[in-house]
Amino acid sequence: MEEFDITIGLEVHVQLSTQTKLFCSCGTRFAQSPNSQVCPVCLGLPGSLPVLNQKALELGVKAALALNCTIPEKTKFDRKNYFYPDLPKGYQISQYDEPVSQNGFLVIPIQEGKKKIGIVRAHLEEDAGKLIHSDAGQAISYVDLNRAGVPLLEIVTAPDIESPEEAYCYLTELKKILQYIEVSDCNMQEGSLRCDANISLKPKGSKTLGTKTEIKNLNSFNFIRKALQYEANRQFQCLKRGERIEQATYTWLEKESRTEKMRSKEDAHDYHYFPEPDLPPFSLKESWVQGLQDSLPELPQNRLQRMMEKYGLNRSDAELVTQNRKEADYFEECAKNFQDYRELMNWIKGKVYTYLNEKNLSIAQFPVSPENLSELLQLVSNKKINREAGKEILDKMITSGQKASCFIQNKEKITDHKAIMEFCQKVLAQKPHLAEEYKAKPNVLNSIMGSVMKESQGRADAEKVKEILLQILG
Amino acid sequence: MEIMITLQEIQHIARLSKVYLSPEEEAEMAKDLETILSYFQKIKELPTENILPALSPIEICNVVREDIEKASLPLDAIAKNSPSFEEGFFIVPKVLGT
Numbered sequence: 001m002e003e004f005d006i007t008i009g010l011e012v013h014v015q016l017s018t019q020t021k022l023f024c025s026c027g028t029r030f031a032q033s034p035n036s037q038v039c040p041v042c043l044g045l046p047g048s049l050p051v052l053n054q055k056a057l058e059l060g061v062k063a064a065l066a067l068n069c070t071i072p073e074k075t076k077f078d079r080k081n082y083f084y085p086d087l088p089k090g091y092q093i094s095q096y097d098e099p100v101s102q103n104g105f106l107v108i109p110i111q112e113g114k115k116k117i118g119i120v121r122a123h124l125e126e127d128a129g130k131l132i133h134s135d136a137g138q139a140i141s142y143v144d145l146n147r148a149g150v151p152l153l154e155i156v157t158a159p160d161i162e163s164p165e166e167a168y169c170y171l172t173e174l175k176k177i178l179q180y181i182e183v184s185d186c187n188m189q190e191g192s193l194r195c196d197a198n199i200s201l202k203p204k205g206s207k208t209l210g211t212k213t214e215i216k217n218l219n220s221f222n223f224i225r226k227a228l229q230y231e232a233n234r235q236f237q238c239l240k241r242g243e244r245i246e247q248a249t250y251t252w253l254e255k256e257s258r259t260e261k262m263r264s265k266e267d268a269h270d271y272h273y274f275p276e277p278d279l280p281p282f283s284l285k286e287s288w289v290q291g292l293q294d295s296l297p298e299l300p301q302n303r304l305q306r307m308m309e310k311y312g313l314n315r316s317d318a319e320l321v322t323q324n325r326k327e328a329d330y331f332e333e334c335a336k337n338f339q340d341y342r343e344l345m346n347w348i349k350g351k352v353y354t355y356l357n358e359k360n361l362s363i364a365q366f367p368v369s370p371e372n373l374s375e376l377l378q379l380v381s382n383k384k385i386n387r388e389a390g391k392e393i394l395d396k397m398i399t400s401g402q403k404a405s406c407f408i409q410n411k412e413k414i415t416d417h418k419a420i421m422e423f424c425q426k427v428l429a430q431k432p433h434l435a436e437e438y439k440a441k442p443n444v445l446n447s448i449m450g451s452v453m454k455e456s457q458g459r460a461d462a463e464k465v466k467e468i469l470l471q472i473l474g
Numbered sequence: 475m476e477i478m479i480t481l482q483e484i485q486h487i488a489r490l491s492k493v494y495l496s497p498e499e500e501a502e503m504a505k506d507l508e509t510i511l512s513y514f515q516k517i518k519e520l521p522t523e524n525i526l527p528a529l530s531p532i533e534i535c536n537v538v539r540e541d542i543e544k545a546s547l548p549l550d551a552i553a554k555n556s557p558s559f560e561e562g563f564f565i566v567p568k569v570l571g572t
Contacts, residue, residue: 018541025544034562037546045555055541076529083492085566133568142563270490280534 004201004239006232007209008161012174013152014184015127015192016059022126022151023050023093023279030190034144042126042149044089049278052077056124056151059183060100061284062292063153064122066181066299067174069104071289077124077276085143086129094154096273099123100284106177107301108169117170118158127152147191153183159200159209164228167197171221176300180325188220195221199228200245201235210235211245215259217252227252231259303328311341321348327363333370338377347377351394367401368394376404386413388458415461417468420452423460424468427451438473445469478511479504 021028024041040048061071078096104119129148134140155174161167175186175193186193200212215231218224230252235245250259298306300322307328308318322328330352334344352373356366376397380390385408393407400406414420427448428435434451438444445466452465484504488495495503549562558565 020541020543025539025542026546027543035549035552035564036562038552039544039546043547043552043555051537051539053541054538057538081490083490085564085569131569132563139568141566141568142560143566144563270486272490275529277530280532280537281529282536282538 001233001236003204004236005204005206006162006164006199006201007159007212008164008167008197008199008228009159009212010157010161010167010170011196011198012155012171013127013194014063014155014178014186016056016063016151016153017182017184018053018055018059018151020053020055021149022053022056022124023149024048026149028150032146034142035146037146038148042088043145050093050276052279052282053151057100057282058292059151060122060124060153061289062181062296063155063178063183064101064104065289065293066177066183066296067101067104067106067119067122067155069101069119069122071101071284072098073286074098074281074283075100076281077279078273079276080125080271080273082271084128085141086131086145086148088129088145088148092126092128093276093279094125094273095123098281106170106173108166108173110166110169115160115166117160117166120156120158122153122155125152125154126150164225164232167228168221168225171195171224173300175221176323180300181296182325194218195224197224197228199231199235201232201239210239211247213245213247214249215252216249216262219254223252223254226257227259230257234259297325300325307331311335311345313341313345317345317349320353321345324363330363330366330370334374334377337371337374338381340377340381343381344374344377347373347394351391355398367399368397372397372403379404379408383413383415383461384408386458386462388453389413392458412459413461414456414459415464417464420456420460420464420468423452423455424465424472427455428472435473445473448473478515479507 015028018028020026021037021042024039026037026039026042029037041050064071075095076098077093079091080094080096081091083090099121100123102121104122105116106119107114107116127147127150129143129145132142132144134142157170161170178184178193179186184192188194195218196214196216197218198212198214200210202208202210213231213235215224215227218227231250238245246264248264249262251262252258253260304315304318304322307313307322308315311318311331313321321331331344331348334348335341338344352363352366352368355361356363373394376390376394379385380387385393393404396402396407397404431448431451434444434448438448448469449462449465452469453460453462456465481500481504484495484500484507488500488503553559556564
């Protein structure tokens with residue numbers, strides 16, 4: 001494999017987060033009963049006319065701006081013609097030669113630092129319907145057109161990606177950005193993010209690209225990486241045997257961990273694009289584009305950098321907490337009231353994430369508000385309660401949604417010398433053998449301490465307990 | 475009249491359109507398309523060097539709508555327009571692949 005360079009290009013379709021379809025007012029909700037969100041426009045009935053959804057245009061341009069694309073003064077739509085039962089009009093309204101954006105890039109982290117992946121274009125288009133093929137031996141297919149007309153943004157990279165790993169990295173970064181700016185939920189299970197990949201090999205250092213193959217049906221970033229690894233190796237074996245690569249489209253068979261040829265180039269579509277006569281062109285005013293640019297939130301990579309500097313977080317913690325915009329917001333909200341950031345990070349990593357992972361929830365569903373969490377952490381850091389009690393209280397806050405102060409009664413830390421002395425004496429009276437054992441094995445101190453803490457219901461100040469025990473045991 | 479469309483092109487277009495043409499129909503189709511294309515041949519004679527292509531005969535632009543959901547069609551109205559409709563689905567001959 002060393003004597004070849006891999007070249008990969010990715011085509012990503014994301015569903016834009018609109019209430020309605022791209023050219024009609026039907027809803028876009030997922031998993032509705034079949035054909036319950038259709039109208040004459042998305043059914044392609046004669047005489048119906050498309051009208052562009054303003055929000056979809058905005059979201060598309062917003063995404064393009066976040067991907068450093070150039071927004072032209074003018075954009076238009078075109079018909080892409082092909083026959084298939086999931087496409088009721090016999091054409092898809094897409095963009096051909098005047099897309100809504102071009103020439104952008106996205107920076108991905110790689111081992112040697114950072115790498116710029118060029119983005120050739122990002123354009124708007126409508127989704128097709130869904131086909132379900134009868135498996136009951138009948139020669140029929142069922143057509144559900146709820147998805148037909150749903151707004152998509154197709155984002156096409158330059159052939160800048162040089163390994164399956166980089167492809168994985170690009171997709172992760174792209175998804176993070178699109179979620180941050182809230183243009184798409186990028187939910188792959190629901191098809192809000194789909195990816196096709198093409199890949200070719202060329203002799204090391206060669207300027208001309210080799211013949212590429214395309215892989216479709218890639219349902220997770222992991223599958224994409226695996227499929228690209230497989231396909232790179234398949235092409236390599238072909239070339240090594242002196243064969244030529246046939247330009248073709250492959251599908252990824254996850255169960256068998258291999259690609260399979262769907263169609264060769266001879267069957268390639270010939271779309272006969274032409275301008276969509278039912279939609280007038282669109283002029284994109286500079287002030288409007290600037291408004292969208294100004295509305296963009298801080299993007300994930302900038303936020304990661306800033307949070308590392310501002311809160312002194314290490315890279316892996318900062319990456320974890322900026323994975324998702326709402327989680328980064330949560331951290332920063334807490335940090336307003338609680339300035340021991342490392343301690344805050346530990347609680348979020350330990351208690352908050354563990355809970356969210358166990359229950360498979362998002363941070364937005366976490367029952368404890370940032371204000372309430374930081375209040376609790378203050379109680380711990382002011383030594384009003386000890387850490388163990390703090391954890392217990394947090395559990396109660398999670399189940400009840402109430403503030404820390406509701407549970408603090410009978411949880412305050414006991415620091416009173418006399419009170420702790422009583423706990424210690426009681427334990428030693430109950431378990432006199434421990435004092436004996438301690439003389440031979442000083443380690444036993446830990447187990448005595450444990451018993452004292454238990455006796456105090458976790459409220460005794462651990463340092464004081466140790467001090468007093470050492471005094472007594474001499 | 476010069477030949478503007480070859481038999482191969484006719485067959486290619488037929489395949490893209492998913493229609494079957496007998497050899498007689500192909501010849502017939504070639505003749506028809508030839509007539510249509512000759513109109514374009516005529517139009518091509520016009521001097522258009524300094525004229526920008528027009529996308530639309532009317533000069534409007536930026537026609538958009540707000541992202542507000544409206545009622546979709548009731549199922550029975552959809553079913554009425556379909557030759558075969560079952561349990562909310564349109565039924566078509568089985569299609570797989572291209």
